[in-house]
Amino acid sequence: MTTIEPILEGRRSQPDQLIEVLQDVQKICGYIPQDAMKTVARELGVPLMEVYRVANFYKAFTLKPRGKNVITICTGTACHVRGSDLLIDQVKGQLNIEPGDTTKDGLITVECVNCLGACALAPIVVQNESYLDHMSPAKLRKIIDHAKGKKKKEASDAQVQS
Template structure:
């Protein structure tokens, strides 16, 4: 499980309970509950999963199984500026891999990691549907199209303090 230890505050505990309650604590709503919870906290550490399991009355293993099955759920906090490289086929054939390598190099992290200062995290996603602009990079909600490796630095610099 995640190596990050989180102490859940009383207020957060209530938030999770509220979310579960809004779905009538029904086990079949587990994925919806996790979506809402991640929307609120940004990620789903083991401690949060335990609370969800308790509230929906399902084994923690089941919650963990679901969290790790779906790529949308994450157990690690994302950076302040999450960088996502589209690795859909259209972007792949237009050179997304070179762009990805350049981001890895510039940020000094691998896919799925966050920089030490917590500013940037790096992930890959499959097709954002903007294939006309391939290769595509997302930073937060902002989309960058037709990105070339030598344009990577400029994108990162935009977000540096």
């Protein structure tokens, strides 16, 4: 792994830097690959088990590759009352994936969280760090179509170029 070398710079043999290093790996790779975990364990002097345990423990770390678009649906109390399960049904029906999974083409990842702390805007959905308030299944469908449509457009652009 050459890409994570700059992260480890100046942090080698410092076990207390584990979480910071993993956060940076997550930022660069989008997820935490197995090889990266092995490298981090070796370079920081932490047992591999410890790295694996920490990466598994915190929800901020994902061990599976994530899609280009990450759609996060809030399932907190306020969002649930105002119909977040309808949004989940919409996603399931439209993309054929369960929350926590990524579509096969690697475009969209759907996740659920328990509360985003914006209950006045319920039900709330986060798409790539932008907060979309008062969502409905119809609005969500458009967003997903848009995210999917980008791919078709890019593909057709690529065909034109070639």
